Amino acid sequence: MGMLKAVITALPRLFISIDALDECLPNFPPELLGREFPSTRIFLTGRPYVRGDIQRYFIKIVVIPTSPDTDDIWNYVDMKLDGDAEPKAMTDDLRVDIVAVKVIMENISDM
Numbered sequence: 815m816g817m818l819k820a821v822i823t824a825l826p827r828l829f830i831s832i833d834a835l836d837e838c839l840p841n842f843p844p845e846l847l848g849r850e851f852p853s854t855r856i857f858l859t860g861r862p863y864v865r866g867d868i869q870r871y872f873i874k875i876v877v878i879p880t881s882p883d884t885d886d887i888w889n890y891v892d893m894k895l896d897g898d899a900e901p902k903a904m905t906d907d908l909r910v911d912i913v914a915v916k917v918i919m920e921n922i923s924d925m
Contacts, residue, residue, distance in 0.1 A: 819851075828854045835860035835868075890915050 822828055828851070832838075835858050858868060868875060895912065898904045 822851050822854055826853060830854060830858065831857045833859045836864045840867075891916070 818886075837860075837872065862879075891912065895904060895909060
């Protein structure tokens with residue numbers, strides 16, 4: 815932490831990006847967020863429930879809600895199914911079940 819603080823103070827402006835903060839909490843060291851360094855800009859990603867934890871460390875935050883594109887998710891699933899390293903494990907029945915989940919999810923999202 816001492817070395818990080820020395821680097822931060824030596825730079826006129828620093829941008830820090832931390833992805834998947836929700837996977838780090840509660841073991842994430844809050845001093846890493848460096849709120850005592852006004853020239854530091856921090857970009858964090860995480861699930862919505864970590865917002866309260868972040869607001870305890872920062873007075874001024876900007877929240878940009880995002881959600882996954884379901885088409886991207888299903889394209890990824892299809893790609894993984896087509897490239898399965900164990901082709902014998904993917905039976906026709908299993909593929910039908912997976913596609914059925916896709917149809918259910920699409921119908922739910924249309925409601």
